[in-house]
Amino acid sequence: MHPSYVVAVLAGTVSATAIRRLDNGLGKTPALGWNSWNQGGCDAASASVALATAKAFVDRGLKDVGYTYVNIDDCWSAKSRNSSGYLVPDSSKFPKGMKELADQIHDLGLKLGLYGDAGTLTCGGYPGSQGYEQKDAQLLASWGIDYWKYDNCYTPCNSGTEQTCSSPAGTSQTWYVKMRDYLLSTNHPILYSLCNWGRDDVWTWGASVGNSWRMSIDNWGAWADVVRIASAAGPIAQYAGPGAFNDLDMMVGSPNSSIHPCIGHVAHSGLYDDILVQIIGNGKLTNAEERTHFGLWAITKSPILMGTDMTTLSTTRLNLIKNKGILAINQDPLGNAATTFTPSGKSPPVSGQLYRYWAGKLSDGVVIGLVASDGAETLSVNFADVPDLGSGAYNWIELFTGSTGSGTSVAASLDSHDMAIYKVTRT
Ligand SMILES: *[C@@H]1O[C@H](CO)[C@@H](O)[C@H](O)[C@H]1NC(C)=O
Numbered sequence: 001m002h003p004s005y006v007v008a009v010l011a012g013t014v015s016a017t018a019i020r021r022l023d024n025g026l027g028k029t030p031a032l033g034w035n036s037w038n039q040g041g042c043d044a045a046s047a048s049v050a051l052a053t054a055k056a057f058v059d060r061g062l063k064d065v066g067y068t069y070v071n072i073d074d075c076w077s078a079k080s081r082n083s084s085g086y087l088v089p090d091s092s093k094f095p096k097g098m099k100e101l102a103d104q105i106h107d108l109g110l111k112l113g114l115y116g117d118a119g120t121l122t123c124g125g126y127p128g129s130q131g132y133e134q135k136d137a138q139l140l141a142s143w144g145i146d147y148w149k150y151d152n153c154y155t156p157c158n159s160g161t162e163q164t165c166s167s168p169a170g171t172s173q174t175w176y177v178k179m180r181d182y183l184l185s186t187n188h189p190i191l192y193s194l195c196n197w198g199r200d201d202v203w204t205w206g207a208s209v210g211n212s213w214r215m216s217i218d219n220w221g222a223w224a225d226v227v228r229i230a231s232a233a234g235p236i237a238q239y240a241g242p243g244a245f246n247d248l249d250m251m252v253g254s255p256n257s258s259i260h261p262c263i264g265h266v267a268h269s270g271l272y273d274d275i276l277v278q279i280i281g282n283g284k285l286t287n288a289e290e291r292t293h294f295g296l297w298a299i300t301k302s303p304i305l306m307g308t309d310m311t312t313l314s315t316t317r318l319n320l321i322k323n324k325g326i327l328a329i330n331q332d333p334l335g336n337a338a339t340t341f342t343p344s345g346k347s348p349p350v351s352g353q354l355y356r357y358w359a360g361k362l363s364d365g366v367v368i369g370l371v372a373s374d375g376a377e378t379l380s381v382n383f384a385d386v387p388d389l390g391s392g393a394y395n396w397i398e399l400f401t402g403s404t405g406s407g408t409s410v411a412a413s414l415d416s417h418d419m420a421i422y423k424v425t426r427t
Contacts, residue, residue, distance in 0.1 A: 033069025038307025
């Protein structure tokens, strides 16, 4: 079925305000997949790495649980456009061209994504789309590209040409809308992923422009980053919905800058982490912290894009990211992002701190997340305190351990920074 390309006016479910939503028929649930950047920066933007990843998705059961997008990040193109103004794939990395790669990925039942930038250059210094939006959209469509991550480097700036301009000239909404309209006009289904690093309160307009939007600056891959980003996602949960999600960025462990030729000396200035994506497996977090990271990203309905070598991912991590119960929460058709709730007698959330109590409505129940954010502890919650539940008895299943029960409350004894996720349904 061909998606309808209209920007529909739909009634908002949270407020009474009408919300314009991009309705390209895509991203009704958060994207699941992989992105090349954290695996090896520029070096990982190649046909061979993309194909190895796609094959691992199939062979290691990731495709079966929903991982679909194989996304190539910065550095895939030649440094110059051709004389007709079109981007050209780097022939050393894509010897058979991009259309052939897309066909191969599609033959495996998967989808291929590419990266671009709204400014004059990508963050890594490759040609940006500014002034070439129509040609770039047409080219993506002609290749059969399924996903377009659109970065924000070298965009209009009040003071010269800055990579991550500190004083932007105008709102980034302008250039993100421009590309949206050219993508729509191709009449080809391309998921549109906005990467403006949470600027211009993108969550307030992102749903009318793209299928997801980065809501924060970079994730440096440490526990402090999980805390910072997840705590910022709670208050903007209401902006998420089918086809439009907060993107919390990479999951774990920004890589060592020295392995990234196109990061160079600016790696730790904060510039490049903006284009890093979700990753588990680079070794900065404890197992408990990886569970919490994955769990919070899942229940807040973030895209989950792996950023490490999928052919060598350990069994422990593979099992974590293949947790069907948690993926089902992330992919619930209601598209409702969990947020914090305050049980009676507890203190409310504090900005910048990771709150212990999370919940969100599902199409077939309610999800509750409990986070031992400040050391090992036992956390309990009465269902009567949980939004969309109320008094009475419920069935529950804890999705990391598989333990089940029923009653009017749950309690979890958690290690430091660990998390429990309950799916709760009426008895
Ligand atoms: C530039 O690239 C486009 C798209 O691949 C192609 O159609 C066109 O022929 C190329 N132009 C030249 C001069 O090579």
